[in-house]
Amino acid sequence: MPGEVIDRPNPEPEPSHIADQVLSLNVKVEKKKLPEDVTTSLKDFRRAACYIAAAMIFLRDNTLLERILTFDDVKHRLLGHWGTCPGLILVYSHLNYLIRKHNMDMIYVVGPGHGAPGILASLWLEGSMGKFFPSFSRDKKGLHNLITKFSVTGGPPSHINAETPGAIHEGGELGYALAVSFGAIMDKPDLIVTCVIGDGEAETGPTATAWHGYKYIDPAESGAVIPIVHVNGFKISERTIYGCMDDKELTALFIGYGYQPRFVDDLQDIDADLANSLEWAISEIRRIQHAARSGKPIMKPQWPVIILRTPKGWSGPKKVGNQFIEGSFHSHQVPLPKAKSDEQQLHQLREWLSSYGPEELFNEDGTPLQHILDTIPSQDEKKMGQLKDTYDPYVGISVPDWMPLGIEKGTKASSMMASGKLLNEALQANPNSLRLFSPDELESNKLNAVFEHTGRNFQWDQYSNAQGGRVIEILSEHCCQGFMQGYTLTGRVAVFPSYESFLGIVHTMMVQYAKFGKLAHETSWRKPIGSMNYIETSTWTRQEHNGFSHQNPSFIGAVLNLKPDAARVYLPPDANCFLSTLAHCLRSKNYINLMVGSKQPNPVFLSPKDAETHCRAGASIWEFASTEQGLRPDVVLVGIGAELTFEVVKAAELLREIVPELRVRVVNVTDLMVLETEGRHPHALTNQAFDSLFTEDRPIHFNYHGYATELKGLLFARPGTARMSIEGYQEEGSTTTPFDMMLLNHVSRYHVMEYALRGGAQVNEKVRARLVPLEADLKHRIQKTRDYILENGKDPDETYEMNIV
Numbered sequence: 001m002p003g004e005v006i007d008r009p010n011p012e013p014e015p016s017h018i019a020d021q022v023l024s025l026n027v028k029v030e031k032k033k034l035p036e037d038v039t040t041s042l043k044d045f046r047r048a049a050c051y052i053a054a055a056m057i058f059l060r061d062n063t064l065l066e067r068i069l070t071f072d073d074v075k076h077r078l079l080g081h082w083g084t085c086p087g088l089i090l091v092y093s094h095l096n097y098l099i100r101k102h103n104m105d106m107i108y109v110v111g112p113g114h115g116a117p118g119i120l121a122s123l124w125l126e127g128s129m130g131k132f133f134p135s136f137s138r139d140k141k142g143l144h145n146l147i148t149k150f151s152v153t154g155g156p157p158s159h160i161n162a163e164t165p166g167a168i169h170e171g172g173e174l175g176y177a178l179a180v181s182f183g184a185i186m187d188k189p190d191l192i193v194t195c196v197i198g199d200g201e202a203e204t205g206p207t208a209t210a211w212h213g214y215k216y217i218d219p220a221e222s223g224a225v226i227p228i229v230h231v232n233g234f235k236i237s238e239r240t241i242y243g244c245m246d247d248k249e250l251t252a253l254f255i256g257y258g259y260q261p262r263f264v265d266d267l268q269d270i271d272a273d274l275a276n277s278l279e280w281a282i283s284e285i286r287r288i289q290h291a292a293r294s295g296k297p298i299m300k301p302q303w304p305v306i307i308l309r310t311p312k313g314w315s316g317p318k319k320v321g322n323q324f325i326e327g328s329f330h331s332h333q334v335p336l337p338k339a340k341s342d343e344q345q346l347h348q349l350r351e352w353l354s355s356y357g358p359e360e361l362f363n364e365d366g367t368p369l370q371h372i373l374d375t376i377p378s379q380d381e382k383k384m385g386q387l388k389d390t391y392d393p394y395v396g397i398s399v400p401d402w403m404p405l406g407i408e409k410g411t412k413a414s415s416m417m418a419s420g421k422l423l424n425e426a427l428q429a430n431p432n433s434l435r436l437f438s439p440d441e442l443e444s445n446k447l448n449a450v451f452e453h454t455g456r457n458f459q460w461d462q463y464s465n466a467q468g469g470r471v472i473e474i475l476s477e478h479c480c481q482g483f484m485q486g487y488t489l490t491g492r493v494a495v496f497p498s499y500e501s502f503l504g505i506v507h508t509m510m511v512q513y514a515k516f517g518k519l520a521h522e523t524s525w526r527k528p529i530g531s532m533n534y535i536e537t538s539t540w541t542r543q544e545h546n547g548f549s550h551q552n553p554s555f556i557g558a559v560l561n562l563k564p565d566a567a568r569v570y571l572p573p574d575a576n577c578f579l580s581t582l583a584h585c586l587r588s589k590n591y592i593n594l595m596v597g598s599k600q601p602n603p604v605f606l607s608p609k610d611a612e613t614h615c616r617a618g619a620s621i622w623e624f625a626s627t628e629q630g631l632r633p634d635v636v637l638v639g640i641g642a643e644l645t646f647e648v649v650k651a652a653e654l655l656r657e658i659v660p661e662l663r664v665r666v667v668n669v670t671d672l673m674v675l676e677t678e679g680r681h682p683h684a685l686t687n688q689a690f691d692s693l694f695t696e697d698r699p700i701h702f703n704y705h706g707y708a709t710e711l712k713g714l715l716f717a718r719p720g721t722a723r724m725s726i727e728g729y730q731e732e733g734s735t736t737t738p739f740d741m742m743l744l745n746h747v748s749r750y751h752v753m754e755y756a757l758r759g760g761a762q763v764n765e766k767v768r769a770r771l772v773p774l775e776a777d778l779k780h781r782i783q784k785t786r787d788y789i790l791e792n793g794k795d796p797d798e799t800y801e802m803n804i805v
Helices: 036-058 085-102 113-126 128-132 140-149 177-185 205-216 247-257 270-293 343-354 415-429 448-452 477-489 500-522 555-560 575-587 608-617 642-658 687-694 708-715 738-744 749-761 765-792
Strands: 105-110 191-198 224-231 259-264 303-309 434-438 471-473 493-499 532-537 567-570 592-596 619-621 635-640 664-669 700-704 724-727
Touching: 036 085, 036 113, 036 140, 036 270, 036 343, 085 105, 085 113, 085 191, 085 224, 085 270, 085 303, 105 113, 105 177, 113 128, 113 140, 128 140, 177 191, 177 205, 177 224, 177 477, 205 224, 205 247, 205 477, 224 270, 247 259, 247 303, 259 270, 270 303, 415 434, 415 448, 415 532, 415 575, 434 477, 477 493, 477 500, 477 532, 493 500, 500 532, 500 555, 500 592, 532 555, 532 575, 555 567, 555 592, 555 708, 567 575, 575 592, 575 608, 608 619, 619 687, 635 642, 635 687, 635 749, 642 664, 642 700, 642 738, 642 749, 700 708, 700 749, 708 724, 724 749, 738 749, 738 765, 749 765
Parallel strands: 105 191, 191 224, 224 303, 259 303, 434 471, 434 493, 493 532, 532 592, 567 592, 635 664, 635 700, 700 724
Antiparallel strands: 619 664
């Protein structure tokens, strides 16, 4: 039964008759009165923070209402979101009290990220804004700057981002706060993350799945999340689903998810209601953790969740004209949108701001009264805006030497199987700072060597419960991304392997994170963190068995569009190159690393030592595959991607047989960013270095794993682009054979040979004289091969034979 303490090993789990509990709506916590001084401090903290938040949206001067408010005091552009701020401030005040009372480490993750005014106001009161931004000091001048600079050029934006002290979550796109929170507490047993999920955000798919996050949290090794669902009833202009659900329905929902829900909705004594509920949540967490850390984990514990019901826009204007504001969607953004031009709305703004009594909250020098600060943690390092885990958390990992795992040149090996062995060693070397997050594809992607010394961390499975597994597999790319973000932003390192075709599911999540990273890099106080490491495998080139739906390399383009100081895209051509690349990415900081590789056995072109040299350069001439080591070529053939490079090498081999007079240089690019325009990316080759690889004037053909337009964008400003041709994935595919996929997308060895002959004919008279019959021969080979595949349902036996010297 949920909540039962069991001894190891686990017996067969008993059925959980939670349906019976739904009928017993004992969801209220017995309320104990708070001491009067605590209540006063909490209320006045909220009054001050709500005043500041509202003033931030409206005022450009007269920030403490020291004279009558005029149109000139109102900002020219009214930007910001008021509706969620009072609820966020309410929670902030109580978390301060909880931290101070229990001396705990806590991060506040805010799903409604557009509630930045409420968070910034609270951060100013606790002194965190002043610490990281001296112009926002906790005095009259600092308060004036905060209020007047909010949502104007050069000031804090209207959404929570990396410039917000204490933030580990980009507040733009909704849906990811809860998953990020779960990632943050992994391997941090003393950390509590309180996550507010707006009832609008709760409608998103990523949030719905993230409720299962606790099923992957081992209380013996990790901290805990206190989810608070803020039900204020409205989105931008519509009722919310949760806002239309009664207590019984919400209780049934959350008990089903594995939680104990508690409702906080006593507006007459909200402080006692919320304070007691948070105390209950902490006690439940401690009970569950104590059991696990005593060796008697609770199977399927019911974790606390708080349902907070407050009016949207609480304490703001009640009505404007005939329109209700408080408690409706009209309070979502700017409740008084005409305050700059309408006398009545200006009067209401004056009344609204005055209702908080700023003259009772601030001293003459603008500092908050002491009793307001009494609820804030006295130690700076305990304040939510200054917790080191949020801005300087990196602990680093020990990356094993990959060379002993290297594969002999000339054999065949799976890049993923080799990488699994390196990850296995890395997980052993870093038992508390490295995790894998995978959408149930680790075995399929042939990374299962990691299971030699670890397992899956799935707490609701009696065989995985409390076993300390380092692999989290859940069929939700959104959860994997969110977990990885939270884990990485709090100082650790993670790897996210996925089928290539479905990594695009988290495209916008990755972009939101990259935006957070860009701004973090531009601050002076956020320190470097580990990179986001994606392994893209089960690629389209070997997804012929799963069909067209599994063929999609578009995530490459998503990473290419990022800022140059963040984007890194690697397409290692063999297992040794992949090992070198993976080791580098695990050590790197602040990047979005995308590694694209094959899980199927492919030729090993380079020895471990040569692979390291090649990967360090990012691209090189492959003398063994070229004519006379690539000297004085007629044409340059470039392979980018494992299977695509194999086709280039095979094409060069066949060309030596049928047209020996053609001089071919083979180049492999493993670091895609070296092709970027000189000066546009840190890895970009200089024009001189580019010409040394690709020549100054010879035709170049690129056989590229992704979409050709991506490569065209990188090469656009290079000199002599007219001599370049590119083939890549063309959205052609089916359930067929591996080589037929090459043929369908015009990246087969025969298509590479066609481009080589046409290019070579421009500078080599002997090739030009034979061009017509040679092209006819290639077309015949293509047709003959397709006929064989259609008749036999397999590729010709000799298709993948190759001798590598």
